[in-house]
Amino acid sequence: MNKTARVAMVALLCVGAAACNKKEVKPPQAQGVDNGPTTTQPTDNGSGKYQLGDLERDACLRQRVVYFDFDKTEIKPEFQAIMACHAKYLQDRPTSQARLEGNTDERGTREYNLGLGERRANAVSSALQAAGGSASQINVISYGKEKPVCREHNEDCWSKNRRVEIVYTAE
Amino acid sequence: MKKLKQLLAVALTMVMALAVGPLFAQGQQVLTGTVQGMTKSAIPIAVVPFAQSGGSPLPTDMADVMRNDFNRCGKFRSLEKSEIVEQPSQGADIKFATWRLLKQDYITVGRISDAGGGMLKVDYELWDVNRQQSLLAQSLTAPAGDLRGVAHQIADQVYEKITGVRGAFWTRIAYVTAVGTGNNSVYSLIVADSDGYNPQVVARSKESLLSPKWSPDGSKIAYVSFESGNSNIYIQDITTGSRQLVSARSKGINGAPAWSPDGGRLALALSYTGSLQIYSMSLGSRDETRLTNSPGSINTEPVWSPDGQSIYFTSDRSGQPQVYQMPSSGGSAQRISFEGKNNAEPNVSFDSKQIAMVQGSGNVYRIAIMDRSLGGQIRYISPGPTDESPSFAPNASMLLYAAIEGSRGVLYSVSADGKVRQRLGLAQGDVREPAWGPYRQR
Numbered sequence A: 001m002n003k004t005a006r007v008a009m010v011a012l013l014c015v016g017a018a019a020c021n022k023k024e025v026k027p028p029q030a031q032g033v034d035n036g037p038t039t040t041q042p043t044d045n046g047s048g049k050y051q052l053g054d055l056e057r058d059a060c061l062r063q064r065v066v067y068f069d070f071d072k073t074e075i076k077p078e079f080q081a082i083m084a085c086h087a088k089y090l091q092d093r094p095t096s097q098a099r100l101e102g103n104t105d106e107r108g109t110r111e112y113n114l115g116l117g118e119r120r121a122n123a124v125s126s127a128l129q130a131a132g133g134s135a136s137q138i139n140v141i142s143y144g145k146e147k148p149v150c151r152e153h154n155e156d157c158w159s160k161n162r163r164v165e166i167v168y169t170a171e
Numbered sequence B: 001m002k003k004l005k006q007l008l009a010v011a012l013t014m015v016m017a018l019a020v021g022p023l024f025a026q027g028q029q030v031l032t033g034t035v036q037g038m039t040k041s042a043i044p045i046a047v048v049p050f051a052q053s054g055g056s057p058l059p060t061d062m063a064d065v066m067r068n069d070f071n072r073c074g075k076f077r078s079l080e081k082s083e084i085v086e087q088p089s090q091g092a093d094i095k096f097a098t099w100r101l102l103k104q105d106y107i108t109v110g111r112i113s114d115a116g117g118g119m120l121k122v123d124y125e126l127w128d129v130n131r132q133q134s135l136l137a138q139s140l141t142a143p144a145g146d147l148r149g150v151a152h153q154i155a156d157q158v159y160e161k162i163t164g165v166r167g168a169f170w171t172r173i174a175y176v177t178a179v180g181t182g183n184n185s186v187y188s189l190i191v192a193d194s195d196g197y198n199p200q201v202v203a204r205s206k207e208s209l210l211s212p213k214w215s216p217d218g219s220k221i222a223y224v225s226f227e228s229g230n231s232n233i234y235i236q237d238i239t240t241g242s243r244q245l246v247s248a249r250s251k252g253i254n255g256a257p258a259w260s261p262d263g264g265r266l267a268l269a270l271s272y273t274g275s276l277q278i279y280s281m282s283l284g285s286r287d288e289t290r291l292t293n294s295p296g297s298i299n300t301e302p303v304w305s306p307d308g309q310s311i312y313f314t315s316d317r318s319g320q321p322q323v324y325q326m327p328s329s330g331g332s333a334q335r336i337s338f339e340g341k342n343n344a345e346p347n348v349s350f351d352s353k354q355i356a357m358v359q360g361s362g363n364v365y366r367i368a369i370m371d372r373s374l375g376g377q378i379r380y381i382s383p384g385p386t387d388e389s390p391s392f393a394p395n396a397s398m399l400l401y402a403a404i405e406g407s408r409g410v411l412y413s414v415s416a417d418g419k420v421r422q423r424l425g426l427a428q429g430d431v432r433e434p435a436w437g438p439y440r441q442r
Helices: A003-016 A077-092 A110-130 A155-161 B002-013 B062-073 B096-101 B144-163
Strands: A065-067 A097-103 A138-144 A163-170 B043-047 B076-078 B106-116 B119-128 B133-143 B171-179 B186-193 B200-205 B209-214 B220-225 B232-237 B243-247 B254-259 B265-270 B277-282 B288-290 B299-304 B310-315 B322-327 B342-348 B354-361 B364-371 B377-380 B388-392 B398-405 B408-415 B421-424 B430-439
Touching (some): A065 A077, A097 A110, A110 A163, A110 B254, A110 B299, A110 B342, B043 B062, B043 B144, B062 B106, B062 B144, B106 B144, B144 B186, B171 B209, B186 B209, B186 B220, B200 B220, B200 B232, B209 B254, B209 B430, B220 B254, B232 B265, B243 B254, B243 B265, B265 B299, B277 B310, B299 B342, B342 B388, B354 B388, B364 B388
Parallel strands (some): A097 A138, B043 B076, B043 B106, B254 B299, B322 B342, B408 B430
Antiparallel strands (some): A065 A163, B106 B119, B119 B133, B171 B186, B171 B430, B186 B200, B209 B220, B232 B243, B254 B265, B265 B277, B277 B288, B299 B310, B310 B322, B342 B354, B354 B364, B388 B398, B398 B408, B408 B421
């Protein structure tokens, strides 16, 4: 293997392993929603409502992970826009169904973390409902610390694991 | 913290590789590891290899099994095989001067003979070296395939004769292994001998398995599985392999099973009301009684006191998770953990005197034991930083717990004073969620 190939490979590995370079890894944040409502506009066909397919097209709807602070269940301000657009989607498409999957970092016991993950998912559920989503469209499940996306033992990694994933089971 | 450093320093200076585990058995990966640390008060004992009269060489070195049992429990220090210079097989052949010179307090000798029909007869004797006195002389008959079991039973007899406490080597442990990641993950619930040998797969799943708990008679294991999507509780009979779905509410968590001491009830944590609360389910009628009523807080990880009167559990009703105690019929709970930032996952010794728990301070999670016979005094038996799932042996002489080393989950067995530990890891994959089973009936 020549040097260039090796460098390329290391780079690729780093894309996968998020904590490769600790200095450059930033805590996860909502992206692409800085402009608020302007990027959360449905692909309008005149109705102003979200359509089938918008989950893949709309910059806001494509954001489906909400991150939390350690031992916290409050939804941070930067995720309010995501709550708003997903609530609107649920409202606009009454047949859609979302599963909210609560997750935690590795600290603390497994069963306690099941509870903590559920509390986070419940917080997202409440926020979606407060913004107009219907409880009948939302399912909550907690995986606790059973499904980490990052397996290093540091805050960079933990911050990626403390999350609720919004998974549409019906679009 | 100072105490921990001292403990570590002692452990480091006294680290000895006393025994090495096996490599493979029956296709399933066996937990392997070395015993580390030593206590000054450990009793020296020589376990002379068993003499064999006739027949082909046996696959099991029984003396080796016993030596490993004695070393990892922390109460004994067995003479290394290479230092066993004479090989008596009965009391009359023991030259006591030799063993006194080797500074041994006790010696065991024995012999194995064919009892016909695939059975072996094992005779053994325990002698007090200084008094030149016979303490035990017994004979056991067992299938040739169960020599490890026989060795553990002899070690139990010797342990009890010398310490006055029933031995717990001839017991089983349960744990969960996780091999592979993502869609290729395979989780297995395993039952093995207390030293990690003879692992048997009890259940397998592509999704997480957790919280295995032994029924008091050792015939069943309750556990949580995500195999159908949500967390559900199953009870599996480990002899017949038959399985019952015990709790599968579609809304919320079905978790943290715990057997009552009489085996008639299962405490569990359910969140269908909106928050995680503890219930007690009759295994006969399946009726559930809600035991905790603190909406909004997490209440989980119940464990029964040995007399069945109380349930210990984890709750964050005061902000951080802490350990509480309440009547097993429900009612007001009393907080019992006050040290560290938080405490969780209690496990109670057979005599109710000691309560092991996971204590978190900062990012360090260690196993702490609260000794209620010493006014709630706390001692730490693990170094952290990611230790959990403490589980007492039925005689409380040792515990199992789970730790993370590097990126791997491993188990440790540790003497109750925290001074001697054996790492139990897989060649590949994670080990977690240990549960020490009850005494076995012969």
